Amino acid sequence: xxxxxxxxxxxxxxxxxxxxxxxxxxxxxxxxxxxxxxxxxxxxxxxxxxxxxxxxxxxxxxxxxxxxxxxxxxxxxxxxxxxxxxxxxxxxxxxxxxxxxxxxxxxxxxxxxxxxxxxxxxxxxxxxxxxxxxxxxxxxxxxxxxxxxxxxxxxxxxxxxxxxxxxxxxxxxxxxxxxxxxxxxxxxxxxxxxxxxxxxxxxxxxxxxxxxxxxxxxxxxxxxxxxxxxxxxxxxxxxxxxxxxxxxxxxxxxxxxxxxxxxxxxxxxxxxxxxxxxxxxxxxxxxxxx
Numbered sequence: 001x002x003x004x005x006x007x008x009x010x011x012x013x014x015x016x017x018x019x020x021x022x023x024x025x026x027x028x029x030x031x032x033x034x035x036x037x038x039x040x041x042x043x044x045x046x047x048x049x050x051x052x053x054x055x056x057x058x059x060x061x062x063x064x065x066x067x068x069x070x071x072x073x074x075x076x077x078x079x080x081x082x083x084x085x086x087x088x089x090x091x092x093x094x095x096x097x098x099x100x101x102x103x104x105x106x107x108x109x110x111x112x113x114x115x116x117x118x119x120x121x122x123x124x125x126x127x128x129x130x131x132x133x134x135x136x137x138x139x140x141x142x143x144x145x146x147x148x149x150x151x152x153x154x155x156x157x158x159x160x161x162x163x164x165x166x167x168x169x170x171x172x173x174x175x176x177x178x179x180x181x182x183x184x185x186x187x188x189x190x191x192x193x194x195x196x197x198x199x200x201x202x203x204x205x206x207x208x209x210x211x212x213x214x215x216x217x218x219x220x221x222x223x224x225x226x227x228x229x230x231x232x233x234x235x236x237x238x239x240x241x242x243x244x245x246x247x248x249x250x251x252x253x254x255x256x257x258x259x260x261x262x263x264x265x266x267x268x269x270x271x272x273x274x275x276x277x278x279x280x281x282x283x284x285x286x287x288x289x290x
Contacts, residue, residue, distance in 0.1 A: 010181060010202040023069075024062045024076075028084055031104035035086035038078040039105070043069035046288050047111050050076040051102075053120030053149070054216045055181075055188060055205045056271065057082050062200075063277035064284070072288055077105060079122070081212020092218040095128035095228070102129055103136050115287050116140045119273065120246060121216060123148030123254075124223040130231035137232040142287050145237045146280065147246040147270050148254050151223025161221045168217045177213065181205035190242035190269035197275045229257045234290065236260060238283055240268030240275070 011017065028036045040058040042065050050061050058076040065074040080101050081087035088097040102125060106114070118126025123145045129136040130143045152161035171180055185202045229235075239251035241264040248264060255262040263283065268276040 010178075010199065010206050012196060012199040012203055016196070016200075020059055020062055024059065024065050026058065026078075026083070029105060029108050031101065031108050035101070035104070036084065037080075037086070037101065037105045037108075038082075038084040039075055039109075040065070041073065041075045042066065043071070043073045045072045047114035048072050048074045048117060048284055048288065049102075049106070049111065049114045050074060050117040051119065051122030051125050052076065052079065052082075053122055053147075053271070054213070054220060055185065055208070056119075056201070057204045057207060060200065060204050060271065060274055064273045064281050067277060067281040068284060071285070075109065075111075077102070079125070079212070079216065081209055081215050083207070083209075085212075087212055087215060091215065092222065093215050095124040095219060095223050098125040098219065099128040099134070099136065106136065106139060112139055113141055114139065115142045115144060115284065117144045117146065117284065118148065119146045120149045120270065121220055124151055124219060124225055124228075127225050127228040127231060130233060130235075131228040132232040134232070140231075140233055142233055142290060143231045143235040144284065144287050145235065145254060145258075146265075146272060146283075147239045147243050148225055148237065148251060149220060149223070149246055150225045150250060150254065151220060153222045153224035154226075165217065165221045168220075169214070172210070172213065177208045177210060178206050181208075187245060188269060188271040189275050190240070190267065192242075192267060193269065193275045197271075200274050201271050225254065226257050229254065230259060236263060236283065236287055238263040238265055238272075238280075240265045240270055240272040242268060243270045243272070245270040
């Protein structure tokens with residue numbers, strides 16, 4: 001079976017893909033130096049800027065965005081190297097490289113104030129952008145980290161870093177992007193997730209770009225989330241209660257570093273904003289109101 005046929009088999013129903021294009025359309029935003037960032041956006045009101053995880057993309061925020069549309073402008077990017085977004089230059093990038101691209105996007109969209117939301121790997125970029133002294137910190141009203149990935153960049157995690165790097169790159173080499181989506185995407189959801197949620201997670205993962213994913217693996221393995229915490233503004237940290245990727249115990253360490261309590265999203269695995277969008281929307285709605 002061809003990759004195209006496999007992607008079709010992994011996809012949500014055509015009616016769902018039509019809903020994505022109608023409610024949360026993608027567009028390319030020039031951000032200078034010939035680079036573009038692909039974003040999806042809907043709603044009006046104060047800005048929520050959402051950064052996805054390593055195995056996902058902007059489309060994964062569809063249901064959360066739809067729920068918030070009456071009162072917020074939710075903008076979700078495809079990270080550098082994802083979707084139609086231009087990769088960052090370094091083969092082994094840092095969170096600061098991605099944060100600089102985020103800065104360019106906020107400039108291009110003329111966003112002077114936002115709530116910044118980072119899920120999983122996106123938390124590394126979000127924390128870098130929000131750290132004290134960052135050029136972006138003054139434009140971030142509040143930071144929300146959902147199932148944050150801590151990274152493996154600290155000296156004490158050298159063994160884990162080598163193992164994770166080998167596993168990630170080995171899986172990509174063995175299965176390719178589409179095969180990886182077919183075989184590994186289920187880990188991002190709890191056993192109770194709906195079939196539609198599973199279809200969306202598989203579809204998003206099947207659309208990754210090989211080179212962009214490789215750069216993201218390097219970011220994951222070299223990143224150190226805790227080094228950029230606590231941020232320069234109020235923060236909330238949440239995690240799916242059933243998350244087996246970034247466990248509640250690991251996320252509690254992040255929350256502790258920020259001086260806040262971890263908020264558990266009941267009934268959710270790692271991709272909580274796909275599996276339990278109403279619960280995630282409630283957290284973001286509160287963050288906008290605070």
